[in-house]
Amino acid sequence: MNNQLDQEEDSNLEEYKALTSTLLSFYNFNKWEYEELIKPRNIKQASLSEQELELIPWYPKHTSDLEMTIGINEEFTKTLAMNIAADWGVSSNPQEWAACSNSDYDKVRSTLLQLSREWSTDGEKEREITFGRIIKELNYRYPNEKERQNIKILVPGCGLGRLVLDLVKEGFWCQGNEFSYHMLLTSNFMLNHCKYANNYSIFPFVHKQSHVIKRLNQLRPITIPDVNPLSIHELAAKNPDIPYGDLMSMTAGSFVDLYGPPNLMYSETYTSDPVANQFRNENFERFDVVSTCFFLDTASNIIDYLKAIFHCLKPGGTWINFGPLLWHFEDDAQTHFVTKQLSKGGPLQSIPTIMK
Secondary structure, eight states, X not given: OHHHHHXXXXXXXXXXXXXXXXHHHXXXXXXXXXXXXXXXXXXXXXXXXXXXXXXXXXXXXXXHHHHHHHHHHHHHHHHHXXXXXXXXXXXXXXXXXXXXXXXXXXXXXXXXXXXXXXXXXXXXXXXXXXXXXXXXXXXXXXXXXXXXXXXXXXXXXXXXXXXXHHHHHTTOEEEEEEOOHHHHHHHHHHHHHOOSTTOEEEOTTTTXXXXXXXXXXXXXXXXXXXXXGGGHHHHHHHOTTSOGGGSEEEEESOHHHHHSOTTSOOBTTBOOOHHHHHHHHHTTTOEEEEEEESOGGGOSSHHHHHHHHHHHEEEEEEEEXXXXXXXXXXXXXXOTTOOSGGGSOOOXXXXXXXXX
16 A cells, blocks of 8 residues: 555656646746857857958847847746646746756747747648648538537647647537647647737747748747637637537547557556556547547557557547658667567558558
Protein backbone atom coordinates (compact mmCIF):
# COMPACT_ATOMS: atom_id res chain seq x y z
CA MET A 1 0.00 0.00 0.00
CA ASN A 2 2.81 2.41 0.97
CA ASN A 3 4.56 1.51 -2.26
CA GLN A 4 1.51 2.50 -4.29
CA LEU A 5 1.16 5.79 -2.39
CA ASP A 6 4.83 6.56 -2.98
CA GLN A 7 4.39 5.90 -6.70
CA GLU A 8 1.35 8.18 -6.82
CA GLU A 9 3.24 10.94 -4.99
CA ASP A 10 6.18 10.60 -7.38
CA SER A 11 3.81 10.72 -10.35
CA ASN A 12 2.06 13.83 -9.02
CA LEU A 13 5.40 15.52 -8.37
CA GLU A 14 6.61 14.77 -11.90
CA GLU A 15 3.36 16.11 -13.35
CA TYR A 16 3.67 19.27 -11.23
CA LYS A 17 7.24 19.79 -12.44
CA ALA A 18 6.25 19.26 -16.07
CA LEU A 19 3.33 21.68 -15.77
CA THR A 20 5.10 24.44 -13.87
CA SER A 21 8.32 24.26 -15.89
CA THR A 22 6.17 24.80 -18.99
CA LEU A 23 4.45 27.75 -17.32
CA LEU A 24 7.82 29.22 -16.38
CA SER A 25 9.06 28.93 -19.97
CA PHE A 26 6.12 31.10 -21.05
CA TYR A 27 6.51 33.52 -18.15
CA ASN A 28 10.24 34.11 -18.66
CA PHE A 29 10.22 33.80 -22.44
CA ASN A 30 11.11 37.48 -22.85
CA LYS A 31 14.39 36.93 -20.97
CA TRP A 32 15.30 34.03 -23.24
CA GLU A 33 14.39 36.06 -26.32
CA TYR A 34 16.65 38.87 -25.14
CA GLU A 35 19.55 36.45 -24.63
CA GLU A 36 18.94 34.84 -28.02
CA LEU A 37 18.26 37.95 -30.10
CA ILE A 38 19.38 41.20 -28.53
CA LYS A 39 22.49 40.33 -26.56
CA PRO A 40 24.34 38.72 -29.52
CA ARG A 41 23.45 41.68 -31.75
CA ASN A 42 24.78 44.15 -29.20
CA ILE A 43 28.02 42.18 -28.92
CA LYS A 44 28.43 42.12 -32.69
CA GLN A 45 27.66 45.82 -32.96
CA ALA A 46 30.26 46.65 -30.30
CA SER A 47 32.87 44.68 -32.24
CA LEU A 48 32.42 46.73 -35.45
CA SER A 49 34.53 49.70 -36.38
CA GLU A 50 32.98 53.11 -37.08
CA GLN A 51 33.58 52.60 -40.79
CA GLU A 52 31.76 49.26 -40.71
CA LEU A 53 28.85 50.73 -38.76
CA GLU A 54 28.49 53.41 -41.41
CA LEU A 55 27.76 50.61 -43.91
CA ILE A 56 24.79 49.38 -41.86
CA PRO A 57 23.19 52.52 -40.38
CA TRP A 58 19.90 50.64 -39.97
CA TYR A 59 21.38 48.03 -37.61
CA PRO A 60 20.87 49.80 -34.22
CA LYS A 61 17.28 50.73 -35.09
CA HIS A 62 16.50 47.17 -36.15
CA THR A 63 17.87 45.88 -32.85
CA SER A 64 15.71 48.40 -31.00
CA ASP A 65 12.66 47.28 -33.00
CA LEU A 66 13.37 43.64 -32.16
CA GLU A 67 13.55 44.55 -28.48
CA MET A 68 10.14 46.21 -28.78
CA THR A 69 8.63 43.02 -30.24
CA ILE A 70 10.01 41.04 -27.31
CA GLY A 71 8.09 43.31 -24.94
CA ILE A 72 4.84 42.73 -26.84
CA ASN A 73 5.40 38.95 -26.93
CA GLU A 74 6.01 39.16 -23.18
CA GLU A 75 2.55 40.61 -22.58
CA PHE A 76 0.99 37.59 -24.29
CA THR A 77 3.18 34.83 -22.82
CA LYS A 78 2.93 36.15 -19.25
CA THR A 79 -0.83 36.60 -19.52
CA LEU A 80 -1.08 33.02 -20.76
CA ALA A 81 1.09 31.66 -17.94
CA MET A 82 -0.83 33.42 -15.16
CA ASN A 83 -4.28 32.52 -16.51
CA ILE A 84 -3.38 28.87 -17.00
CA ALA A 85 -1.75 28.66 -13.57
CA ALA A 86 -5.06 29.82 -12.09
CA ASP A 87 -7.00 27.31 -14.21
CA TRP A 88 -4.84 24.43 -12.98
CA GLY A 89 -4.83 25.56 -9.34
CA VAL A 90 -1.10 26.29 -9.35
CA SER A 91 0.59 28.99 -7.26
CA SER A 92 0.63 32.37 -9.01
CA ASN A 93 4.21 32.91 -7.78
CA PRO A 94 6.61 31.90 -10.58
CA GLN A 95 9.40 31.49 -8.01
CA GLU A 96 7.57 28.38 -6.78
CA TRP A 97 7.49 26.82 -10.25
CA ALA A 98 9.96 24.19 -11.45
CA ALA A 99 12.98 25.25 -13.49
CA CYS A 100 12.72 25.01 -17.26
CA SER A 101 15.29 24.12 -19.89
CA ASN A 102 16.49 25.80 -23.05
CA SER A 103 14.39 23.34 -25.06
CA ASP A 104 11.29 24.48 -23.13
CA TYR A 105 11.91 28.05 -24.28
CA ASP A 106 12.44 26.84 -27.83
CA LYS A 107 9.06 25.11 -27.65
CA VAL A 108 7.46 28.45 -26.76
CA ARG A 109 9.11 29.92 -29.86
CA SER A 110 7.67 27.14 -32.06
CA THR A 111 4.29 27.47 -30.32
CA LEU A 112 4.10 31.13 -31.38
CA LEU A 113 4.74 30.02 -34.96
CA GLN A 114 2.03 27.38 -34.62
CA LEU A 115 -0.36 30.09 -33.42
CA SER A 116 0.16 31.85 -36.74
CA ARG A 117 -0.80 28.63 -38.57
CA GLU A 118 -3.84 27.67 -36.51
CA TRP A 119 -5.20 30.91 -35.11
CA SER A 120 -4.40 33.77 -37.52
CA THR A 121 -5.43 34.86 -41.00
CA ASP A 122 -1.84 34.05 -42.05
CA GLY A 123 -2.64 30.35 -41.78
CA GLU A 124 -6.01 30.51 -43.51
CA LYS A 125 -4.86 29.03 -46.83
CA GLU A 126 -2.88 26.29 -45.13
CA ARG A 127 -5.85 25.39 -42.92
CA GLU A 128 -8.11 25.23 -45.97
CA ILE A 129 -5.77 22.68 -47.58
CA THR A 130 -5.40 20.60 -44.41
CA PHE A 131 -8.28 21.02 -41.97
CA GLY A 132 -10.61 22.04 -44.80
CA ARG A 133 -10.25 18.73 -46.62
CA ILE A 134 -10.94 16.76 -43.45
CA ILE A 135 -14.01 18.85 -42.64
CA LYS A 136 -15.29 18.61 -46.21
CA GLU A 137 -14.99 14.81 -46.15
CA LEU A 138 -16.79 14.55 -42.81
CA ASN A 139 -19.59 16.88 -43.90
CA TYR A 140 -20.00 14.74 -47.03
CA ARG A 141 -20.19 11.53 -44.99
CA TYR A 142 -22.57 13.04 -42.43
CA PRO A 143 -24.78 15.58 -44.25
CA ASN A 144 -27.45 15.82 -41.54
CA GLU A 145 -26.20 18.60 -39.24
CA LYS A 146 -28.57 17.78 -36.39
CA GLU A 147 -27.39 14.15 -36.28
CA ARG A 148 -23.67 15.03 -36.25
CA GLN A 149 -23.73 15.47 -32.47
CA ASN A 150 -24.01 11.66 -32.28
CA ILE A 151 -20.83 11.16 -34.34
CA LYS A 152 -17.83 10.85 -32.03
CA ILE A 153 -14.56 12.09 -33.57
CA LEU A 154 -11.08 11.76 -32.05
CA VAL A 155 -8.26 14.09 -33.13
CA PRO A 156 -4.91 12.76 -31.85
CA GLY A 157 -2.10 15.30 -31.73
CA CYS A 158 -4.60 18.14 -31.96
CA GLY A 159 -1.97 20.84 -31.44
CA LEU A 160 -3.55 24.17 -30.52
CA GLY A 161 -7.12 22.90 -30.87
CA ARG A 162 -8.27 24.71 -34.01
CA LEU A 163 -9.39 21.59 -35.89
CA VAL A 164 -11.31 20.43 -32.82
CA LEU A 165 -13.12 23.78 -32.61
CA ASP A 166 -13.88 23.84 -36.33
CA LEU A 167 -15.37 20.32 -36.19
CA VAL A 168 -17.52 21.25 -33.20
CA LYS A 169 -18.76 24.31 -35.09
CA GLU A 170 -19.91 21.89 -37.81
CA GLY A 171 -21.97 20.09 -35.15
CA PHE A 172 -19.72 17.06 -34.46
CA TRP A 173 -18.85 15.68 -31.03
CA CYS A 174 -15.07 15.97 -30.97
CA GLN A 175 -12.30 15.04 -28.54
CA GLY A 176 -8.78 16.36 -28.99
CA ASN A 177 -5.75 14.58 -27.59
CA GLU A 178 -2.36 16.22 -27.11
CA PHE A 179 0.90 15.10 -25.51
CA SER A 180 2.78 18.43 -25.41
CA TYR A 181 2.18 20.63 -22.38
CA HIS A 182 3.12 23.69 -24.44
CA MET A 183 0.40 22.89 -26.95
CA LEU A 184 -2.16 21.90 -24.30
CA LEU A 185 -1.76 25.03 -22.22
CA THR A 186 -1.83 27.31 -25.24
CA SER A 187 -4.92 25.64 -26.71
CA ASN A 188 -6.59 25.96 -23.29
CA PHE A 189 -5.80 29.67 -23.29
CA MET A 190 -7.01 30.23 -26.86
CA LEU A 191 -10.27 28.35 -26.37
CA ASN A 192 -11.16 29.72 -22.95
CA HIS A 193 -9.48 33.07 -22.40
CA CYS A 194 -9.74 34.95 -25.71
CA LYS A 195 -12.77 37.20 -25.37
CA TYR A 196 -12.97 38.38 -28.97
CA ALA A 197 -11.33 37.99 -32.37
CA ASN A 198 -7.88 39.60 -32.75
CA ASN A 199 -7.58 39.77 -28.96
CA TYR A 200 -3.76 39.67 -28.96
CA SER A 201 -0.85 40.72 -31.15
CA ILE A 202 2.34 38.67 -31.23
CA PHE A 203 5.55 38.64 -33.26
CA PRO A 204 6.24 34.98 -34.12
CA PHE A 205 8.84 35.61 -36.84
CA VAL A 206 11.49 37.57 -34.92
CA HIS A 207 13.73 34.50 -34.59
CA LYS A 208 13.62 33.84 -38.34
CA GLN A 209 16.83 35.40 -39.65
CA SER A 210 17.67 33.14 -42.59
CA HIS A 211 16.07 33.49 -46.04
CA VAL A 212 14.43 36.79 -45.07
CA ILE A 213 14.03 39.13 -48.06
CA LYS A 214 13.10 42.20 -46.02
CA ARG A 215 13.97 43.06 -42.43
CA LEU A 216 10.37 44.17 -41.93
CA ASN A 217 9.25 40.56 -42.52
CA GLN A 218 10.99 39.68 -39.28
CA LEU A 219 9.04 42.41 -37.49
CA ARG A 220 5.65 41.50 -38.91
CA PRO A 221 2.96 41.04 -36.24
CA ILE A 222 -0.03 38.75 -36.37
CA THR A 223 -3.26 39.07 -34.42
CA ILE A 224 -4.87 36.08 -32.75
CA PRO A 225 -7.36 34.52 -32.74
CA ASP A 226 -8.77 35.26 -36.19
CA VAL A 227 -12.15 34.02 -34.93
CA ASN A 228 -13.69 34.27 -31.49
CA PRO A 229 -13.70 30.76 -29.98
CA LEU A 230 -16.51 31.80 -27.66
CA SER A 231 -18.73 32.54 -30.67
CA ILE A 232 -19.74 28.90 -30.38
CA HIS A 233 -22.32 30.11 -27.86
CA GLU A 234 -23.88 32.24 -30.60
CA LEU A 235 -24.24 29.09 -32.71
CA ALA A 236 -26.04 27.44 -29.81
CA ALA A 237 -28.54 30.30 -29.72
CA LYS A 238 -29.20 29.93 -33.46
CA ASN A 239 -29.39 26.12 -33.37
CA PRO A 240 -30.91 25.15 -29.99
CA ASP A 241 -31.20 21.50 -31.08
CA ILE A 242 -27.39 21.18 -31.19
CA PRO A 243 -25.66 21.23 -27.75
CA TYR A 244 -22.44 22.92 -28.93
CA GLY A 245 -21.26 23.49 -25.37
CA ASP A 246 -21.17 19.73 -24.73
CA LEU A 247 -19.49 18.68 -27.98
CA MET A 248 -15.84 19.51 -27.18
CA SER A 249 -13.37 17.80 -24.86
CA MET A 250 -9.58 17.51 -24.55
CA THR A 251 -7.30 14.87 -23.08
CA ALA A 252 -3.69 15.24 -22.00
CA GLY A 253 -1.25 12.40 -22.57
CA SER A 254 0.20 9.95 -25.03
CA PHE A 255 -2.18 8.77 -27.75
CA VAL A 256 -1.22 5.10 -27.39
CA ASP A 257 -1.33 5.31 -23.58
CA LEU A 258 -4.88 6.67 -23.51
CA TYR A 259 -6.41 5.02 -26.58
CA GLY A 260 -4.31 1.94 -27.32
CA PRO A 261 -5.09 -1.74 -26.69
CA PRO A 262 -4.16 -3.41 -23.37
CA ASN A 263 -1.25 -5.48 -24.69
CA LEU A 264 1.37 -3.04 -26.00
CA MET A 265 4.95 -3.09 -24.76
CA TYR A 266 5.55 -0.66 -21.89
CA SER A 267 7.54 2.44 -22.76
CA GLU A 268 7.54 6.16 -22.01
CA THR A 269 4.47 6.50 -24.22
CA TYR A 270 2.64 3.40 -22.93
CA THR A 271 2.45 2.89 -19.19
CA SER A 272 0.94 0.62 -16.54
CA ASP A 273 -0.74 3.60 -14.88
CA PRO A 274 -4.15 2.38 -13.62
CA VAL A 275 -5.94 5.60 -14.64
CA ALA A 276 -4.56 5.34 -18.17
CA ASN A 277 -5.46 1.65 -18.27
CA GLN A 278 -9.06 2.39 -17.26
CA PHE A 279 -9.27 5.16 -19.87
CA ARG A 280 -7.97 2.76 -22.54
CA ASN A 281 -10.71 0.29 -21.65
CA GLU A 282 -13.37 3.01 -21.79
CA ASN A 283 -12.18 4.03 -25.26
CA PHE A 284 -12.45 0.56 -26.78
CA GLU A 285 -14.52 0.89 -30.00
CA ARG A 286 -15.76 4.28 -28.82
CA PHE A 287 -15.19 6.55 -31.83
CA ASP A 288 -16.91 6.73 -35.20
CA VAL A 289 -13.98 8.65 -36.71
CA VAL A 290 -10.29 9.09 -35.95
CA SER A 291 -8.82 12.07 -37.78
CA THR A 292 -5.02 12.36 -37.86
CA CYS A 293 -3.58 15.55 -39.32
CA PHE A 294 0.21 15.98 -39.47
CA PHE A 295 0.38 13.35 -36.73
CA LEU A 296 1.17 9.91 -38.11
CA ASP A 297 4.89 10.60 -38.58
CA THR A 298 5.33 11.54 -34.91
CA ALA A 299 5.25 7.82 -34.08
CA SER A 300 8.34 6.19 -32.66
CA ASN A 301 6.53 2.95 -33.52
CA ILE A 302 3.96 3.28 -36.31
CA ILE A 303 2.50 -0.14 -35.49
CA ASP A 304 1.52 1.07 -32.01
CA TYR A 305 -0.30 4.02 -33.58
CA LEU A 306 -2.18 1.73 -35.98
CA LYS A 307 -3.13 -0.63 -33.17
CA ALA A 308 -4.39 2.31 -31.09
CA ILE A 309 -6.48 3.62 -34.00
CA PHE A 310 -7.98 0.16 -34.54
CA HIS A 311 -8.64 -0.25 -30.81
CA CYS A 312 -10.59 2.98 -30.33
CA LEU A 313 -12.52 2.94 -33.64
CA LYS A 314 -15.97 1.38 -33.75
CA PRO A 315 -16.36 -1.56 -36.15
CA GLY A 316 -16.84 -0.01 -39.58
CA GLY A 317 -15.52 3.33 -38.31
CA THR A 318 -13.52 5.76 -40.44
CA TRP A 319 -9.88 6.82 -40.20
CA ILE A 320 -9.06 10.04 -42.07
CA ASN A 321 -5.38 10.94 -42.39
CA PHE A 322 -3.70 14.01 -43.85
CA GLY A 323 -0.03 14.88 -43.69
CA PRO A 324 3.48 13.82 -44.65
CA LEU A 325 5.50 10.81 -43.56
CA LEU A 326 8.44 12.87 -42.34
CA TRP A 327 9.35 10.43 -39.58
CA HIS A 328 10.46 12.45 -36.55
CA PHE A 329 12.66 9.68 -35.14
CA GLU A 330 14.06 8.39 -38.43
CA ASP A 331 17.71 9.19 -37.69
CA ASP A 332 17.57 9.16 -33.91
CA ALA A 333 19.16 5.94 -32.72
CA GLN A 334 19.09 7.24 -29.13
CA THR A 335 15.30 7.67 -28.88
CA HIS A 336 14.73 6.06 -25.51
CA PHE A 337 11.06 5.22 -25.97
CA VAL A 338 11.70 3.20 -29.13
CA THR A 339 11.31 -0.19 -27.52
CA LYS A 340 11.85 -2.60 -30.39
CA GLN A 341 13.62 -2.75 -33.72
CA LEU A 342 10.29 -2.62 -35.51
CA SER A 343 9.89 0.97 -34.32
CA LYS A 344 11.43 2.49 -37.43
CA GLY A 345 8.98 4.24 -39.74
CA GLY A 346 8.54 2.97 -43.26
CA PRO A 347 7.44 4.01 -46.72
CA LEU A 348 3.81 4.79 -47.48
CA GLN A 349 3.14 1.44 -49.16
CA SER A 350 4.13 -0.37 -45.94
CA ILE A 351 1.36 1.22 -43.88
CA PRO A 352 -1.64 -0.32 -45.73
CA THR A 353 0.19 -3.66 -45.63
CA ILE A 354 0.55 -3.46 -41.84
CA MET A 355 -3.11 -2.43 -41.53
CA LYS A 356 -4.42 -5.56 -43.28
